[in-house]
Amino acid sequence: MNIERYNARVAEARWQRIWDERGIFATRNDDPRPKYYVLEMFPYPSGRIHIGHVRNYTMGDVVARYKRAKGFNVLHPMGWDAFGMPAENAAMANKVHPREWTYANIDAMKAQLRLMGLSLDWDREIATCDPAYYKHQQSMFLDFLAAGLVERRLSKVNWDPVDMTVLANEQVIDGRGWRSGALVEQRELTQWFFKITDYAEELLTAIDGLDRWPEKVRIMQRNWIGRSEGLLFSFALDRATTPNGEDSLDVFTTRHDTLFGAKFLALSPDHPLAAAAAKKDPALTGFISDCRRTGTAQEAIDKADKLGFDTGIRAVHPFDPTWKLPVYVANFILMDYGTGAIFGCPAHDQRDLDFANKYGLGNTPVVCPEGQDPSTFVITDIAYDGEGRMINSRFLDGMTIPQAQEEVARRLETKMRGNRPVGQRQVQYRLRDWGISRQRYWGCPIPIIHCPNCGAVPVPVRDLPVTLPDDVSFDRPGNPLDHHPTWKHVVCPQCGSAARRETDTMDTFVDSSWYFARFSDPWITDAPTDRAAVDSWLPVDQYIGGIEHAILHLLYSRFFTRAMKATGHIGMDEPFAGLFTQGMVVHETYRKADGTFASPSDVQVTSDGETRRVTLIATGEPIEIGPVEKMSKSKRNTVDPNEIVEAFGADTARWFMLSDSPPERDVIWTEEGVKGASRFVQRIWRFTAEVAALPRAAQAQHGKLGPKATEIRRIAHRALAAYSADIEKLRFNVGIAQVYDLVNRLQAELESARGDDRKSPDPETGAALFEAAELLVQLIAPVMPHLAEACWEALGHASLVATTPWPEPDPALLVEETITLPVQVNGKKRADVTVPRQAGKAEVEAAVLALDAVKRALDGKLPTKVIVVPHRIVNVVA
RNA sequence: GCGGACGUGGCGAAAUGGUAGACGCAACGGACUUAAAAUCCGUUGAGGGAGACCUCGUGCGGGUUCGAGUCCCGCCGUCCGCACCA
Numbered sequence: 001m002n003i004e005r006y007n008a009r010v011a012e013a014r015w016q017r018i019w020d021e022r023g024i025f026a027t028r029n030d031d032p033r034p035k036y037y038v039l040e041m042f043p044y045p046s047g048r049i050h051i052g053h054v055r056n057y058t059m060g061d062v063v064a065r066y067k068r069a070k071g072f073n074v075l076h077p078m079g080w081d082a083f084g085m086p087a088e089n090a091a092m093a094n095k096v097h098p099r100e101w102t103y104a105n106i107d108a109m110k111a112q113l114r115l116m117g118l119s120l121d122w123d124r125e126i127a128t129c130d131p132a133y134y135k136h137q138q139s140m141f142l143d144f145l146a147a148g149l150v151e152r153r154l155s156k157v158n159w160d161p162v163d164m165t166v167l168a169n170e171q172v173i174d175g176r177g178w179r180s181g182a183l184v185e186q187r188e189l190t191q192w193f194f195k196i197t198d199y200a201e202e203l204l205t206a207i208d209g210l211d212r213w214p215e216k217v218r219i220m221q222r223n224w225i226g227r228s229e230g231l232l233f234s235f236a237l238d239r240a241t242t243p244n245g246e247d248s249l250d251v252f253t254t255r256h257d258t259l260f261g262a263k264f265l266a267l268s269p270d271h272p273l274a275a276a277a278a279k280k281d282p283a284l285t286g287f288i289s290d291c292r293r294t295g296t297a298q299e300a301i302d303k304a305d306k307l308g309f310d311t312g313i314r315a316v317h318p319f320d321p322t323w324k325l326p327v328y329v330a331n332f333i334l335m336d337y338g339t340g341a342i343f344g345c346p347a348h349d350q351r352d353l354d355f356a357n358k359y360g361l362g363n364t365p366v367v368c369p370e371g372q373d374p375s376t377f378v379i380t381d382i383a384y385d386g387e388g389r390m391i392n393s394r395f396l397d398g399m400t401i402p403q404a405q406e407e408v409a410r411r412l413e414t415k416m417r418g419n420r421p422v423g424q425r426q427v428q429y430r431l432r433d434w435g436i437s438r439q440r441y442w443g444c445p446i447p448i449i450h451c452p453n454c455g456a457v458p459v460p461v462r463d464l465p466v467t468l469p470d471d472v473s474f475d476r477p478g479n480p481l482d483h484h485p486t487w488k489h490v491v492c493p494q495c496g497s498a499a500r501r502e503t504d505t506m507d508t509f510v511d512s513s514w515y516f517a518r519f520s521d522p523w524i525t526d527a528p529t530d531r532a533a534v535d536s537w538l539p540v541d542q543y544i545g546g547i548e549h550a551i552l553h554l555l556y557s558r559f560f561t562r563a564m565k566a567t568g569h570i571g572m573d574e575p576f577a578g579l580f581t582q583g584m585v586v587h588e589t590y591r592k593a594d595g596t597f598a599s600p601s602d603v604q605v606t607s608d609g610e611t612r613r614v615t616l617i618a619t620g621e622p623i624e625i626g627p628v629e630k631m632s633k634s635k636r637n638t639v640d641p642n643e644i645v646e647a648f649g650a651d652t653a654r655w656f657m658l659s660d661s662p663p664e665r666d667v668i669w670t671e672e673g674v675k676g677a678s679r680f681v682q683r684i685w686r687f688t689a690e691v692a693a694l695p696r697a698a699q700a701q702h703g704k705l706g707p708k709a710t711e712i713r714r715i716a717h718r719a720l721a722a723y724s725a726d727i728e729k730l731r732f733n734v735g736i737a738q739v740y741d742l743v744n745r746l747q748a749e750l751e752s753a754r755g756d757d758r759k760s761p762d763p764e765t766g767a768a769l770f771e772a773a774e775l776l777v778q779l780i781a782p783v784m785p786h787l788a789e790a791c792w793e794a795l796g797h798a799s800l801v802a803t804t805p806w807p808e809p810d811p812a813l814l815v816e817e818t819i820t821l822p823v824q825v826n827g828k829k830r831a832d833v834t835v836p837r838q839a840g841k842a843e844v845e846a847a848v849l850a851l852d853a854v855k856r857a858l859d860g861k862l863p864t865k866v867i868v869v870p871h872r873i874v875n876v877v878a
Numbered sequence: 879g880c881g882g883a884c885g886u887g888g889c890g891a892a893a894u895g896g897u898a899g900a901c902g903c904a905a906c907g908g909a910c911u912u913a914a915a916a917u918c919c920g921u922u923g924a925g926g927g928a929g930a931c932c933u934c935g936u937g938c939g940g941g942u943u944c945g946a947g948u949c950c951c952g953c954c955g956u957c958c959g960c961a962c963c964a
Binding site for chain 1: 958
């Protein structure tokens with residue numbers, strides 16, 4: 001029999017067209033079946049899809065297709081995170097308008113995505129740069145403003161001098177802009193902030209409920225929020241020493257137990273008291289500006305010495321009015337954590353110790369480790385931050401750290417200075433409010449008008465959206481909206497006087513903080529969400545994306561969902577019930593003799609026995625194989641999804657993406673692996689065609705099937721059960737191994753049924769193989785949907801496998817009457833024993849002890865114990 | 879510094895405390911073919927043995943257990959995140 005090779009290119013186009021024509025992936029909100037919302041993080045329209053997108057969307061698509069077959073009403077939408085700086089950079093470089101550039105990219109990428117055969121509901125496609133989308137973002141901004149969740153304040157900001165914009169703290173990596181890589185400067189600007197810190201505690205505690213999130217991400221979020229409990233208290237200052245008669249200084253500490261080990265106080269260089277003191281002391285002014293210079297450079301922070309400047313101010317110890325402490329300005333104190341001032345206890349904090357040693361301030365240990373003699377406990381270069389008992393601490397002596405903390409807190413809370421207590425317990429967070437103002441054109445305009453009389457006035461809702469002007473120039477750096485001749489000149493909606501439009505746009509992280517909600521009903525025009533739709537679809541059941549969004553995007557989305565709830569746009573707190581972070585696609589690097597890199601598509605890999613050799617196709621030049629690395633333009637180790645689809649088909653790419661590595665781990669893209677997947681495509685096609693041609697008995701009469709047919713059915717149904725469980729758990733690589741194994745076994749059954757003379761199997765076996773082939777096709781359908789349709793058709797079906805319910809394994813086939821157990825003697829495997837499934841312990845034991853191999857292993861010794869783990873293993877102990 | 883993950887054949891990897899290495903890749907041997915491609919069959923952790931089999935083996939050292947890749951303690955190594963957070 002001559003079976004034509006499966007032509008992926010022709011078949012894939014055909015089935016994509018058929019799916020399209022029948023509209024089978026369009027999702028209805030009024031579908032009564034249980035919902036399932038699967039979402040992959042939407043892409044930035046950079047121009048071409050990356051192989052990493054292929055991995056991401058394949059995973060989502062497998063889940064979507066599987067859940068659809070399982071009877072769920074599946075929402076699987078796609079959109080575009082379409083605002084952002086690359087569009088402006090392109091505008092500057094190529095004189096193309098950001099809108100044109102963006103939409104051209106969207107068109108190109110959409111065409112690429114379509115080639116992947118993803119079961120997406122394109123009717124719900126959204127782009128965040130569409131006024132129909134950002135209109136609602138503006139209205140929610142105003143709602144948040146009204147609800148007190150937005151604030152405008154003068155703030156020191158991270159200024160990226162290359163991109164000429166403000167960056168969130170999270171966008172500053174090692175002191176450099178996350179996109180430009182430029183050294184970030186500090187500037188003071190008036191900025192809009194979302195008050196995410198109002199939700200710090202809730203965002204933290206709710207992490208406990210995110211039980212389908214990776215533990216890694218949950219920990220990262222916890223650390224980012226950075227809760228710590230401590231004591232806020234004030235030192236009295238010796239007014240004779242302060243610049244303007246200031247009489248107290250607030251500090252925050254988590255180690256109030258060490259108060260009797262205090263040797264100094266330290267202020268941030270940005271602290272108001274430091275500024276006041278600097279006005280009277282030029283040397284201090286110089287010191288402070290030195291601190292600012294080293295402040296942002298990345299390595300400087302690691303290696304910078306602890307530097308301080310004695311202000312001459314003296315503070316009074318809260319438990320001893322005669323005990324005076326020097327107040328320094330120190331370069332390692334952060335203004336935006338706590339109060340921007342600390343007390344230093346050198347014996348029990350390494351930074352304080354470094355500082356004290358440098359300035360000769362000494363140290364007094366106040367916590368002595370258990371078992372150590374306090375009189376010999378001395379601190380020199382290494383601070384002690386472990387547990388122990390209090391020493392040298394007057395009324396605290398002998399207490400544990402928690403006891404001492406409690407005692408100090410209690411005393412300072414009850415001690416009054418003036419009409420307020422000296423201290424109070426406080427919770428501090430590292431999390432800071434989210435500054436969203438960006439001095440860019442290609443973003444969502446902030447709907448505010450600045451009026452000289454009325455201040456910052458919201459744009460009336462009837463005037464939304466505030467749209468971006470089209471006629472902008474990118475000839476000079478800075479914000480084109482600000483340069484625009486007319487756009488910002490408006491009248492105040494309240495008093496009618498000449499006013500100025502806010503020219504800042506929103507951080508693009510705002511755009512991506514609610515798109516998942518918009519997909520629930522992207523058509524509604526008078527509100528961001530339809531409450532019935534959004535509350536029925538959300539939370540997203542399975543969200544899939546890269547680990548790089550573990551903090552920012554996910555935390556912002558969690559905040560935004562709460563803010564939307566507070567303003568009536570959604571009915572829940574958490575947007576993503578299940579989260580999966582997939583690994584990257586990595587590739588070998590190829591380095592030419594001249595040190596430059598060669599692209600995988602320009603080289604040929606050959607293997608002569610032991611060693612793999614790589615040569616440049618064009619010249620035959622030998623190439624050095626470098627380490628496997630993240631794909632990047634600079635290393636040229638990228639592969640183009642289009643080329644892969646062209647050469648092998650989307651199904652092959654999809655299959656390979658999931659087959660080689662666990663999905664959370666990086667997968668190495670190899671030409672050999674892709675070819676292996678491609679071979680398997682042909683193998684399934686051939687097997688299915690062969691089975692379709694077999695004579696087969698009519699269905700049913702399973703009850704009296706012969707052993708051969710029963711075994712075939714058993715193989716198939718077991719694979720079905722195991723595979724389904726693997727897909728449920730997103731263990732795609734293991735599931736795929738099941739499929740390989742299934743085909744191997746079925747092929748072997750087919751060959752053995754044919755016998756040496758290549759005769760056709762009997763009709764009963766043919767029917768069993770046919771059923772097995774049907775199951776096989778259904779199993780592969782989520783991963784290789786086009787091939788599955790083609791095979792399904794070859795098996796004689798007029799229906800689409802994409803709309804066929806997921807098969808259920810026959811429970812009777814999952815158990816056998818006899819089972820084979822491994823037998824161990826003293827923990828080493830010596831034999832197998834086959835016993836009836838229902839065999840009791842005694843029966844199994846007798847069978848095992850009768851085995852020759854067991855007798856031999858026992859070597860005449862008597863067994864002292866026989867452990868029978870039912871259906872698992874037997875261990876004979878002698 | 880703090881936090882986390884990981885360490886299994888030549889490679890990617892499997893393995894509810896229960897037969898370590900499923901499955902794939904690569905490699906080797908063979909079949910088919912004038913030949914190649916494609917396909918199919920076999921071998922493939924290390925060592926020993928003609929063979930049935932035996933010994934060793936999951937980074938290192940201990941421990942718990944009838945039984946440990948898996949659990950506990952202590953090291954070593956690699957990767958990731960955060961980082962002067964009081």
